[in-house]
Amino acid sequence: xxxxxxxxxxxxxxxxxxxxxxxxxxxxxxxxxAAENLKQAxxxxxxxxxxxxxxYTEQIRAKRQRLEKDTGIIHIEDNGYKLTNDIPKKPEWNxxxxxxxxxxxxxxxxxxxxxxxxxxxxxxxxFKAWPSSMQKIFEPARTLKTGNPTxxxxxxxxxxx
Numbered sequence: 001x002x003x004x005x006x007x008x009x010x011x012x013x014x015x016x017x018x019x020x021x022x023x024x025x026x027x028x029x030x031x032x033x034a035a036e037n038l039k040q041a042x043x044x045x046x047x048x049x050x051x052x053x054x055x056y057t058e059q060i061r062a063k064r065q066r067l068e069k070d071t072g073i074i075h076i077e078d079n080g081y082k083l084t085n086d087i088p089k090k091p092e093w094n095x096x097x098x099x100x101x102x103x104x105x106x107x108x109x110x111x112x113x114x115x116x117x118x119x120x121x122x123x124x125x126x127f128k129a130w131p132s133s134m135q136k137i138f139e140p141a142r143t144l145k146t147g148n149p150t151x152x153x154x155x156x157x158x159x160x161x
Contacts, residue, residue: 008033028153052083060085 006026011019022030059076060083067074076083098116105112112118127135127142 005029008037024153025155028155031151031153056083056085 006014006022008030011030019027019030056076056078060074063074063076064070071087071089073084073086076085102112102116102118105115122138122142127138130138
C-alpha cells in the first residue's frame with residue numbers, strides 16, 4: 001500500500017482484504033477517525049432529539065393527559081408527519097421482598113414458578129475468589145461462554161504493548 005493516509009471515505013470503497021493489508025498506523029488512525037465520527041453523530045442525534053422534544057412537549061403532554069396514558073406509545077400528526085412518542089414501563093422489583101413472597105407461596109403449598117421466574121447469578125469475580133472446594137461444587141452448573149471480541153489499536157508511545 002502507499003504511504004498516503006487512507007481516509008474513512010477511501011476505506012468505504014476498499015475491499016476488506018485491502019483494509020486489512022494497511023499498516024497498523026493507518027488502521028489506528030481509521031479507528032480514531034471512526035470513533036470521532038461516532039461521537040459527533042451521537043451529539044447531533046441528541047441535539048435533534050432534544051429539539052423534537054422541545055417542539056412537541058406541550059402536544060405530547062396534552063395528548064397523554066387526554067388519553068390518561070402516562071406510559072406507552074402515542075402518535076402526534078404534524079403537517080404530514082407522524083411523531084411517535086414512547087415512554088416504556090421499566091418496573092423494578094425489590095429482591096428481598098420477592099424472596100419473602102416466594103417463601104410464603106411455598107409455605108402455602110403453591111408452586112412459585114407459576115408466578116415468578118427465578119434466576120440465580122454468580123459474579124465471576126466472586127467465583128474466582130472462592131476456595132477450590134467451593135468452585136468444584138458449582139462447576140457443573142457453570143458454562144463459560146465468550147463475548148464479542150474488541151480491538152484497541154494504539155501507538156506504543158500512547159500505552160500500547
